[in-house]
Amino acid sequence: MKVLDIIRDANANLLRNKMRSFLTILAIFIGSFVIILSTGISAGVNDFVDKQMSAVGGEGYVEIMNTAASEQVTQMFNQDAQEYTEPGENENTDIYISDKQIEDARKIDGVKSIDAFKNASAEYIKMKGENKRFKLNLNLVPRGNLNMDLSAGRKADPDAEDYEIIVQQNLAESLGYDNPEDIVGKTAEIAVPSTVACFTAAKRSDCLTTIEAKIVGVQAPGILAMAGSRANLALWNKINEINNENMPEENNRAIQATADVDPAKAEDIKKAMADLGLTAMTIEDEVGQIKTFFDAMLAVLSIFGGIALLAAAIGIINTLLMSVQERTREIGLDKALGMSNGRVFLNFALEAIMLGFWGSVFGIAISVLIGQAINSVTHDSILKDLPSFQLTIFRPEDLLGVTVLIMLIALIAGVLPARKASKKDPIDALRYE
Amino acid sequence: MSNDILLSTHGLHKSYGKRDSKFEALRGINLEIRRGESVAIVGKSGSGKSTLMHLLALLDRPTKGEIRLGDKQTSKLKQRQLNHLRNKEFGFVFQSFFMNANDSVLNNVILPLKIAGVGRRERKQRAIHALKIVGLETKAKNKANDLSGGQKQRVCIARAIVNQPKVIFADEPTGNLDSGTGEKIEELLFNLNKEQGITLIIVTHDQELANKCSRQIHISDGHIVSDDTITADIESADAETEEEVGPTEEEVAEEIRESIIEERDEIDTNGDGFIDEEDQPHVTRIKSKGSK
Numbered sequence: 001m002k003v004l005d006i007i008r009d010a011n012a013n014l015l016r017n018k019m020r021s022f023l024t025i026l027a028i029f030i031g032s033f034v035i036i037l038s039t040g041i042s043a044g045v046n047d048f049v050d051k052q053m054s055a056v057g058g059e060g061y062v063e064i065m066n067t068a069a070s071e072q073v074t075q076m077f078n079q080d081a082q083e084y085t086e087p088g089e090n091e092n093t094d095i096y097i098s099d100k101q102i103e104d105a106r107k108i109d110g111v112k113s114i115d116a117f118k119n120a121s122a123e124y125i126k127m128k129g130e131n132k133r134f135k136l137n138l139n140l141v142p143r144g145n146l147n148m149d150l151s152a153g154r155k156a157d158p159d160a161e162d163y164e165i166i167v168q169q170n171l172a173e174s175l176g177y178d179n180p181e182d183i184v185g186k187t188a189e190i191a192v193p194s195t196v197a198c199f200t201a202a203k204r205s206d207c208l209t210t211i212e213a214k215i216v217g218v219q220a221p222g223i224l225a226m227a228g229s230r231a232n233l234a235l236w237n238k239i240n241e242i243n244n245e246n247m248p249e250e251n252n253r254a255i256q257a258t259a260d261v262d263p264a265k266a267e268d269i270k271k272a273m274a275d276l277g278l279t280a281m282t283i284e285d286e287v288g289q290i291k292t293f294f295d296a297m298l299a300v301l302s303i304f305g306g307i308a309l310l311a312a313a314i315g316i317i318n319t320l321l322m323s324v325q326e327r328t329r330e331i332g333l334d335k336a337l338g339m340s341n342g343r344v345f346l347n348f349a350l351e352a353i354m355l356g357f358w359g360s361v362f363g364i365a366i367s368v369l370i371g372q373a374i375n376s377v378t379h380d381s382i383l384k385d386l387p388s389f390q391l392t393i394f395r396p397e398d399l400l401g402v403t404v405l406i407m408l409i410a411l412i413a414g415v416l417p418a419r420k421a422s423k424k425d426p427i428d429a430l431r432y433e
Numbered sequence: 434m435s436n437d438i439l440l441s442t443h444g445l446h447k448s449y450g451k452r453d454s455k456f457e458a459l460r461g462i463n464l465e466i467r468r469g470e471s472v473a474i475v476g477k478s479g480s481g482k483s484t485l486m487h488l489l490a491l492l493d494r495p496t497k498g499e500i501r502l503g504d505k506q507t508s509k510l511k512q513r514q515l516n517h518l519r520n521k522e523f524g525f526v527f528q529s530f531f532m533n534a535n536d537s538v539l540n541n542v543i544l545p546l547k548i549a550g551v552g553r554r555e556r557k558q559r560a561i562h563a564l565k566i567v568g569l570e571t572k573a574k575n576k577a578n579d580l581s582g583g584q585k586q587r588v589c590i591a592r593a594i595v596n597q598p599k600v601i602f603a604d605e606p607t608g609n610l611d612s613g614t615g616e617k618i619e620e621l622l623f624n625l626n627k628e629q630g631i632t633l634i635i636v637t638h639d640q641e642l643a644n645k646c647s648r649q650i651h652i653s654d655g656h657i658v659s660d661d662t663i664t665a666d667i668e669s670a671d672a673e674t675e676e677e678v679g680p681t682e683e684e685v686a687e688e689i690r691e692s693i694i695e696e697r698d699e700i701d702t703n704g705d706g707f708i709d710e711e712d713q714p715h716v717t718r719i720k721s722k723g724s725k
Contacts, residue, residue, distance in 0.1 A: 005547055016535055333531045336492055337545045338520025340513060427487050430531065 028359025332429025352414020
């Protein structure tokens, strides 16, 4: 008996009792549907988080603050009353990052580069020759070889001497460029306030200086707070210079640094920096919470799917046991006509596998259909601002993996009935009425 | 002469159960079946005739003794080889047909070939050929369940011959059929025996059917009580057994047999046309009647 015959027979036998097979497959379908859908969402979220991570820096990108500063930030959210203690002699109360800290941090093993940067703030941005002005939330382009989630153009060159800027896509649209490609290469005007001059200026516009920067790229919308418009270092320093005109030098110091580090050593580097009084955070730390939330949710969903599959497996056992009972005479005949015990076992095991197979095939079909529907609905509603976020992504390897897993579970469930069938004595089986 | 012998048994014993509940179904059967014979194994229910057929058909292994198929000692064969032998050399016809009712006639006939792993085209051709022999080629596509009893048994015969076996084992082949249909089935079986030289081993308690066979082996209480060859004078290998049992016991057996046939419908409580263990209490009653 050939394998193809066995598979064909297994399907034919399932069709003999359509309702019973259908209900068993339905039970498997429910389990596989839940698992496949949660795998799809998990893949979608992970894909999105990965894209976001590269948008803000990606692997090896570390943001550094003075520990005192980061404590101040966390204390803003701390509602408990805290007793005041006099700071110790060597305790760092300064929120600025000192040159010495940077020098020491640069020597840590695994740190490829580190840049401290001072504050820079811009007033607004507008296209050259246009009148519409928009507020500008500016960040620095990170160093290192990173993939940013750009919808057009290129990453700004951190070391270029020309002023370069990447704008966010919704800003580009507001500036009048619905197609992100069109804004690339255009020149924008950025108004920068001079803090000291603005104290005495009669009109705000009197203390603003306008500089021109070239738009080199458009960043796809993201959910991470850090994904603002990004300036290269030359532009950033220029803005900082204008901000601090006539300001005492000691007030214009670095409060933040970014470093490009060896991702494998990130944890050690974080510890070493802590000894220097610096708090370092990787992107994983920042997006970790989002991921943890989704992972927990999907884990719960998968557990439900698993429980459904377990129940379905018992359904398979039940269905096949009934089938073995009903087909006692048939089994006896097969054996009398020379079928080996192994073949009888295989026949029933394959029926179990086919139940699992059809259950997961229907599970995949319906999951993918519903997943596509979810994607198109959310794309136009709650995820409107995040076009690069597909809530569900079905990777062929995941689908194959789930199918194989379910077929394996079905096979395990099929072992008991198949053994029972294979052990039937042909004489007893033929006598059975 | 010796390669003329298809099946032979040597001191065949078969017992079921252990110790107190031990039941000896066969108590030393010696017989030889030659190629081309048509043998009726006759006996009442519980005589051991079915057990003997199961052993001869290699469906079961003896507790003691040896069955030779040609010059092969079957006790030395592995289960795989036994399965293969059954598939290649034997055909089976059962009283209650044993067909896959919802499958087509063709697929029922194909079954042994499918088990043997014959390719799709060849097995279809051979199945249709077998159906032609039984005169049912036009019913190939029909559902097995839609056939009449006689047609079903013809399909079973087609299934039995599709692998071109050396032996057909028929267990009460006409037991479920009316006499007219039964005769046609008998004719078919004996034609296969005469024209194709297929050895026929029929288990029955129908004396009329047994009379049509070239040889009758009567079984009682696990012994052979008589072994009569009608057409040829084959020397009985069971003289010893016959002596042991004695002619009076044989007469009693005959009496019992006849009474069973007469009262078959009455005895056959479950209406399966087959007097088996389920009808045992009635058989016991008949038995006591017979021995009086």
